[in-house]
Amino acid sequence: MEGLLNSAQCVAKAVSFWKNPYAWLLDKRLSRGYWVFFSAAFFFDAGFAVYFFLFNLYLLDCGFNERSMGWIGGAMTLGSLAATLPVGALGRRIGVRPLLIILFINAPLTNAVRAIWVWEPAQIAFAFLTGVAMSSWGVCFLPAVARLTNERNRTSGFSLIFSVSVGTSMLGGIVCGYLGKWLGLAGFMIQPLAVKRLILLAACGIALVGLFPVLRLHVPSQQDAFITEHGHRKWLKAGKSNPFLIRFLLCMALWSGILAAFTPFANVYLTKDLHISMTKIGLIFSSVQVVQLCMGLLAPVLFRALGLVNGIAITQIAAGIVLVLLSKAANERVAIILYLIYSAAQWMSSPGLYNLLMSKTPDEDRSNAAAATMFCNSLVASVATAGAGILFARFGYSPVLLLLGAGALLIAFLFHSLISPLQNGAG
Secondary structure: OHHHHHHHHHHHHHHHHHHOHHHHHHHHOOOHHHHHHHHHHHHHHHHHHHHHHHHHHHHHHOOOOHHHHHHHHHHHHHHHHHHHHHHHHHHHHHOHHHHHHHHHHHHHHHHHHHHHOOOHHHHHHHHHHHHHHHHHHHHHHHHHHHHHOOOOOHHHHHHHHHHHHHHHHHHHHHHHHHHHHHHHHOOOOOOHHHHHHHHHHHHHHHHHHOHHHHHOOOOOOOOOOOOOHHHHHHHHHHHHHOHHHHHHHHHHHHHHHHHHHHHHHHHHHHHHOOOOOHHHHHHHHHHHHHHHHHHHHHHHHHHHHHOHHHHHHHHHHHHHHHHHHHHHOOOHHHHHHHHHHHHHHHHHHHHHHHHHHHHOOOHHHHHHHHHHHHHHHHHHHHHHHHHHHHHHHHHOHHHHHHHHHHHHHHHHHHHHHHHHHHOOOOO
16 A cells, blocks of 8 residues: 555656646756756767667768677767776866866767778777766766765756656757758758768767756865775775675676667567668657656656665566567567567666665765776677677577567566665665
């Protein structure tokens, strides 16, 4: 009865948001500093959401196959892995704001070079450098949001950043699909490859706009703000007496491996296996943004109703089942619907996982835990992306998607089994 009452209250809150979003935001009492950071994240996510959605399709047009894409994607996550500890040490010396300034300059410029210099060795090298640059976001993002929010509004703060910025990406998807036609109607006869390159460069420009709010950002300082080599040893020592961190990092890394094995290749799968046109790919991308926007805003409802652990496990189970079904999908319409459901499920899990990590970690250890999460995720994802590219190229998509779906279901069971006993009945 109590669970039903909590669910009814959560649904009522969701309805109140859609009726009056402004009042809902006022009720959350998010700080000015949070909204400045939100603005930076808005442009950063909007630009790179379009960029990474389109980039493998651009490589496909340039003659790359899944094996090459896997090596390139693996190099990027490997760069993130290699840079996590050094970037953390740098951040401890210079602080959050200077590190974010470096990120918002380096990441757009590095990715712009990747869109221009299409040569496999150069692609692998600059993908590694992109991973180095992007690692700063993983180190800074979680502690910054945690310090700019409180226990009451932290879940909503994470959900807003994960959800609202993708709304602008919906327009990006439409542009990706229709820009070639619009330019043709205007009398500009540009090849599809050149159109994709233009979109990629524009996406880098959008991400660069986020530099302006970063210049106005102030994040509350903390002595142990970033992970260092000493902090890394401190975390490992603390992990022996804190079973939550060890268990969480194991489950989070495995889950990141599942996502990294399919998400970078999803558009290639839709294009090569199902022969979906670029126009439809753009509309699918826009639809994904709408679905993720809605599901991200509803994530707090799910997690309050079921608890964080149960809610996260449910989203992982849903993603696993959809991957299994997707491996058998031969119809274009069915495959698109399944892909949208998969995108919604895996996106809903993200704010829950990060909120769980921040909520169960003492404030003085949050930055170390965030960097350790980034480190473990990158380690597994680099192997998963490169390995999946080889498997897709050799065996095709159907058997590999079936394997990934089974893996997602196993990880959901493992996550619930390992984390739930540590919750002591708390969600």
